[in-house]
Amino acid sequence: MSDYPFSAADLDALRAWDTPTICNGLELIVPERRAIGFTVEQMVAADRTLAPIVGLARTGLIRSKEPPRGPIPSRQEWYDYVEAGDLPTIALLQDIDDKPGYGAFWGEVQTTVHKGLGVLGCVTNGSYRDCDMLAPGFQIIGGRVVPSHAHVHMVAMGGDVNVFGMLAGHDGVIHADYHGAVVIPAEAVRRLPDAIDLVTRREKIILDMARAPGFTSAHMREALSRVQDIH
Known part of the structure; x- marks a missing residue:
């Protein structure tokens, strides 16, 4: 093998x-x-x-x-x-x-x-x-x-x-x-779970804000700014 x-x-x-x-x-x-x-x-x-x-x-x-x-x-x-x-x-x-x-x-x-x-x-x-x-x-x-x-x-x-x-x-x-x-x-297989976790946490900020009542483009600007701080 x-x-x-x-x-x-x-x-x-x-x-x-x-x-x-x-x-x-x-x-x-x-x-x-x-x-x-x-x-x-x-x-x-x-x-x-x-x-x-x-x-x-x-x-x-x-x-x-x-x-x-x-x-x-x-x-x-x-x-x-x-x-x-x-x-x-x-x-x-x-x-x-x-x-x-x-x-x-x-x-x-x-x-x-x-x-x-x-x-x-x-x-x-x-x-x-x-x-x-x-x-x-x-x-x-x-x-x-x-x-x-x-x-x-x-x-x-x-x-x-x-x-x-x-x-x-x-x-x-x-x-x-x-x-x-x-x-x-092949070298990416074991790295994917951590990468996906990062993507998911970044997306959650945007999705939570977009789904909240009163969402505006200003809120979207804030969400995008916050995403940059997620590592």
Whole structure:
């Protein structure tokens, strides 16, 4: 197993916050990534009520519009690759067809198999189906819902992928919920709780004042001044 600067407990702790809040914390820790590292298209969550998922990326490229044109990885190779060990995993699949999501990789069978292997969910620009039969608790943040799997197959696995503008590679830390997904730099995982606490305390000053009766722009000016003193 590789050495990581965080534990499974550190990853699990980040499930307490939604993905926008994680992005807020990252703006303080890694401001140079303020405009990169997250999905930039609207996505469709299989279950909006599920808690966020946080895990290590297991990446793959898929197609579905036509049959394979040459040698492809076997499903068993993919299952060996995605299986969770000491840390949870998330499948990160880029559909590279000219119309992503033409056929669905994800449905009742694949969500059940992947959940059994310890995979928390999937983030994909591709599609899924069997909406009422997906494995309970397995989250999919996808591009669309379609009825058929067509010729869906794996093209490659373990390399870099681009899912709706989010560039990620093998072992990248992914945080995802119904808003979309973001890559968390490994060195930022343990720093995020403190950063989020700071953001929350700063926002509370503004929100409390804005919600109070008689709020004016003068009050807003005062709130912004007070925020500067919060460290």
